[in-house]
Amino acid sequence: MEKSIQVSSEVGTLRRLLIHSPDSGLGKVVPSKAQDWLFEDIIHLDTMRRKEYDFYVKTLLYFLDSEKIKGKLAEIDADHERNFFKPDSSDYFNSDKVIELQKLLAEILENDLTKMKLVAAACAIEKEWYTTHDELFNLPSVELAKTLISGTTPSGEMLFPPIPNFIFTRDIGITINDHILLNRPKKQARTREALLVQYIFYNHPIFAEVRQNLIEIPDNETLFLLPEEQVQDAQSTLEGGDVMMVAKNHLLIGISERTTIYAAKQVIKILFEKKIVEKITLVKIPNKRDYMHIDTVFTQVKRNMWVLLGSLAKPQIKAEDEALIKAGLLKSQKAEEVQIVQFRREQEHEPREIESLEELLTEISVYDLNCQPLDVKFIYSGNNEFPYGAREQWTDSCNLLAVKEGVVIGYDRNDKTLEAFKNAGFEAVKMEDLLQDFETGKKNPETITDTFIMLPSAELSRARGGSHCMSMPILRSEF
Structure with a gap:
């Protein structure tokens, strides 16, 4: 029997994942609090939801659970009042493969003991009074789930701050083979988010086996x-x-603006003691808002292909500058480099340094995924042209979700990166057009290959997170 929770690669065919559709809390982010709530800009909620994210969900459904969407596109698109994507709606698609966190939260809140404990914990985090606890406990579970996520009660009172980053479900945890590693967010704005997810994982039946x-x-x-x-x-x-999780035996952990070396060391200790993986590679990227996480710098497209930011791909220091740095005449640029150290579970292996991102990714393709060295290819953000590499990385050109090997979802606005994909033999197709091709039978999700699916991104890109960020895979097919 196939497991319901198992991820051993970044590009095996996607079978189940966790998402969260944009909720009303995103529409309540105000300029004075935007950065405190980890947003860079003010988004237009209805555009994000109806004209961008909804395409994302429809596409995921076509690849993972087509019976929920096939033959229904025209009906859904014609009725703007139909709330196909809201778990509190009678029209909700209700897939057990494209799984909405808000639905899971509402379901665990049906248990009074879980409800009491979670409401008490949320009120403690948000420093609310006992009367607020009483008010929340008396809400129906569906309404309470919406309130705990959006911060707004059914009457319209803004009780808590919103947790707008909840759409970035990648950050709540990661599936490592048949284990799930829960996150520990750095920023206070994500504390309630982590609490809700913790309760979901420990109390919902779909996670019972793990x-x-x-x-x-x-x-x-x-x-x-x-x-x-x-x-x-x-x-x-x-x-x-x-x-x-780049291979069954190999995990990458980024040391970044949000993840500390202390936490990484704890993960190494736990995973090696439990014998879950054989290798763990730490990738330290510059501690800058430009990068935030390693999946904003690189993601995998195929076993032998990666998209990455060229300026961080290889050491940038010239030989003459290296001599000047050693002599103390030039300031070291080490803080702007990527530093990579690999650990193995077997004690006879000493930790080893790896020179560059390109070397690391090549090793993964060759030694972990059985590719030939000459077949490993890199696609660079902005086609590695100045200034497009940095500009397009900022709008998530390197943050792609593979729904199957060689078929990735990314933003439509990164023109130079798309040009690089086309030069590598990929077809670039608008998400709306692809959905119509699926609906008419012109194309088939099962047979489509080497395709970059362009997700509309005028509003989504303002949130500083791409399709990889907006997904937490919990089941991928193994190679």
């Missing part, structure tokens, strides 16, 4: 004793965008 395989990262128990200048690196914070 409940003993849930992994939580321990806190640094001595953190409160450290001087302020040492606290930053000693925190135990990790987000799923910094974790990639």
Whole structure:
């Protein structure tokens, strides 16, 4: 019998994933609080939901659960009042393969004990009074789920801050073979988000078979004793965008603006003790908002193909500059480089440094995924042309979701990156057009190959996260 929770690669055919459609909380982000809530801009909610994200969900359904969508596109598109994508609607698509977190939350809240504990925990985090606890506990589970996510009660009162980053379900955790690693967000804005997810994983029946395989990262128990200048690196914070399951035996962990070396070391210890993987590679990227997580710098397209930011692909220091740095005449650029260290579970293997991202990704393709060295290919953000590489990386040119090997979803706005994909033999197709081709039978999700599916992104790209961020795969087919 096929497992319901199993991910051993980034590009095996996607079978089940967790998503969260844009909720009303995103429409309540105000300029004065946007950065505190980890948003860079103010989005137009209806455009994001109806003209962008809904295409994303329809496409995922066609690839993962076509019976929920095939033959219904015209009906859905014609009726703008039909809430096909809202789990509290009678029209909801209700797939057990494209799974909405809000639906799972509402279902666990049907249990009064779970409901009581979660409401109490949320009120404690948000510093609310007992009367608020009482008010929330008396809400129906569907309404309570919406309130806990959006922060707004059914009467329209904005009780809590929104958690607009909930659409980025990649960050809530990562599936590592048949285990799930839960995140520890760095920013306070994501604390309630992590709490809701923790309750879902520990209480919903679909995770019953892996409940003993849930992994939580321990806190640094001595953190409160450290001087302020040492606290930053000693925190135990990790987000799923910094974790990639690239092969059954190999996990990547990014050290970034959001994930600390302390948390990474805890994960290495736990996974090696449990014998879940053989290799763990730490990839330290510059601590800058430009990058945030490693999946904003590179993602996988095929076993032998990767998309990445060229400026971080190889060491950038020239030989003459290296001599000047050693002599103390030039400031080291080390902070702007990628540093890579690989650990193996077998004690006889010493940790080894890897020179560059390109070397690491080539090794994964060759040694973990059985590709020939000469077949490994790289596609660069902005086609590696100045200034498009950096511009398009900022709008998530490197943040792609593979629905199957060689078929990826990415934003439509990154023209130079799309040009690079076309030069590599890919077809670039608008998501709306592809859906029509699926509906008419002109194309088939089962047989489509080497395709870049262009997701409309005028509003989604303002949120600083792409299709890879907006997904948490929990089941992929193995090669």
